[in-house]
Amino acid sequence: MKKIYFVLIALMFAFSGCGIEGFEPIVDLKPPLGLEVKIIDSEIYLQFWGLNDEEFFSGYNIYVAESAEDLRVQKGVKYPNADHREDKPTLWKNIRPVKVAKLYSFTVTEDYLDGESRNLIEGKGYNFYVKAYSEQYMISSPPSNIDGVNYTTSTSETNGD
Amino acid sequence: MRYLFSRLIYFFCAVLMLFMLSACDIEDYSIEIVLNPPLGLKASVSNVVVDGITNESFIFLNFWAYNDEHYFNGYRIYTADTLSDLTNENTNSYRMVLHPTDSNSLVTIQKTPFTREPEEIRFNMKKDADWSPLQNKEYFFHVKSYSREYNAESLPSNFTNVVFE
Numbered sequence: 001m002k003k004i005y006f007v008l009i010a011l012m013f014a015f016s017g018c019g020i021e022g023f024e025p026i027v028d029l030k031p032p033l034g035l036e037v038k039i040i041d042s043e044i045y046l047q048f049w050g051l052n053d054e055e056f057f058s059g060y061n062i063y064v065a066e067s068a069e070d071l072r073v074q075k076g077v078k079y080p081n082a083d084h085r086e087d088k089p090t091l092w093k094n095i096r097p098v099k100v101a102k103l104y105s106f107t108v109t110e111d112y113l114d115g116e117s118r119n120l121i122e123g124k125g126y127n128f129y130v131k132a133y134s135e136q137y138m139i140s141s142p143p144s145n146i147d148g149v150n151y152t153t154s155t156s157e158t159n160g161d
Numbered sequence: 162m163r164y165l166f167s168r169l170i171y172f173f174c175a176v177l178m179l180f181m182l183s184a185c186d187i188e189d190y191s192i193e194i195v196l197n198p199p200l201g202l203k204a205s206v207s208n209v210v211v212d213g214i215t216n217e218s219f220i221f222l223n224f225w226a227y228n229d230e231h232y233f234n235g236y237r238i239y240t241a242d243t244l245s246d247l248t249n250e251n252t253n254s255y256r257m258v259l260h261p262t263d264s265n266s267l268v269t270i271q272k273t274p275f276t277r278e279p280e281e282i283r284f285n286m287k288k289d290a291d292w293s294p295l296q297n298k299e300y301f302f303h304v305k306s307y308s309r310e311y312n313a314e315s316l317p318s319n320f321t322n323v324v325f326e
Contacts, residue, residue, distance in 0.1 A: 031197060034201015034225045034319075049225075050200070051198050142229070
């Protein structure tokens with residue numbers, strides 16, 4: 001009878017060591033890159049490249065902070081989408097998985113550093129990064145490069161370089 | 162009878178273990194090779210005065226990348242004379258820009274994996290893909306990240322072009 005117990009325990013080990021993680025799909029998202037931020041006609045204009053061919057890809061979340069360092073320590077605030085749907089990423093309408101690199105753009109007309117909408121503030125720093133997002137798995141890609149501007153209305157086109 | 166019963170239990174357990182092991186996800190041991198593609202590729206013509214007199218022209222390429230894959234080894238820049246040559250994966254109508262100092266290198270730019278944040282990669286192309294001098298013509302480019310270990314490439318970056326003159 002002891003032998004039977006021994007076999008049963010071995011069997012339990014086999015079950016527990018069988019790697020449940022083997023059933024989990026790989027759900028990495030490729031990060032968007034090449035983010036560039038400029039001021040055009042008193043609005044902050046973002047442009048970045050994405051190549052997200054993952055079938056579970058849903059869109060892009062855009063984060064803002066006053067300094068690049070704040071973004072690096074995850075203190076960025078996610079920009080809401082135009083429909084104010086909290087379950088959706090910042091850019092989601094008409095965004096589908098693609099097979100070739102695609103250029104995306106987003107125009108910032110309001111300050112959202114404190115999580116509330118107000119006018120852009122003269123002289124303030126606005127730094128951004130973008131992450132690809134999957135609604136299905138609720139995961140994000142690594143962040144894109146960071147770029148930003150010191151907001152001013154005095155010139156028609158500037159950037160933070 | 163008791164002996165027969167215990168043998169049956171052993172047999173049942175052995176069959177169950179074999180079944181478990183066979184279903185134990187062999188694909189666990191195969192790695193899916195996915196490399197993050199570089200993006201934001203740009204090309205421009207630069208001129209520098211080399212020794213106070215000589216004016217040297219070359220093509221300046223820059224792009225953004227984030228490659229934290231442990232099997233990543235560098236970037237392959239490809240060039241062609243037309244966009245259709247560059248986008249046609251079924252023909253050898255485009256060529257890899259060789260490493261500036263090592264013609265046997267499998268990559269244009271050698272690089273080890275980096276994890277902190279995306280980096281801007283810059284490259285001065287002073288010779289054509291076959292190390293011949295650059296010609297006055299239009300060049301088309303894309304770039305891919307590369308794994309020597311798996312001889313695998315990422316998807317291509319965006320395409321860009323420049324007229325060298």
